Amino acid sequence: SQTIHQWPATLVQPVGSPLSLECTVEGTSNPNLYWYRQAAGRGLQLLFYSVGIGQISSEVPQNLSASRPQDRQFILSSKKLLLSDSGFYLCAWSPPGGRDGYTFGSGTRLTVV
């Protein structure tokens, strides 16, 4: 069966520090991968998605970047965190086609102080 792992679960970082969140999927190949951010009371905002290795699409201009160095690995990064980067970050995967929806990781709570 397929599983998705996301870490760390919680992170407190100072303003201006770098960020690296990692997400890996097991039990499938060539998944579509997604990074969402969830702010309190504001639903889920799609940040990046990827349909293949090295292919990254950005949905909103921001202080973050994403990379997909391997088929089942998706990384969210920042060179210098801002206070506004605080939030709950969710990684998700889906098979091609769209009918199955997403499977989400357990999320990372990021607090920038």
Added chain:
Amino acid sequence: AQSVTQPDIHITVSEGASLELRCNYSYGATPYLFWYVQSPGQGLQLLLKYFSGDTLVQGIKGFEAEFKRSQSSFNLRKPSVHWSDAAEYFCAVGAGGLTGGGNKLTFGTGTQLKVEL
């Protein structure tokens, strides 16, 4: 562009009462529709999905949803709510993979369900 509206931010029901959470979508063709549930501090879990066929779909945990094209709605229902159903519920709409857009889902802002014992 697709969009989703969940008009109820908070809903409170008594345990054992029936539940209906509203979802309205905007999309030019037949959408793929989903309901997810999120417990505090956790990821989202898929409850049910619709992409074609029978407009009444059954999901996990006793939930069901009905797709009504004429009303652009996909409301979630449960005949008898349990205290463990207290969580946040998200409706989502997707365009599928044919557009080449990576199966992007657009989520509503969520409905927080409180269950009174």
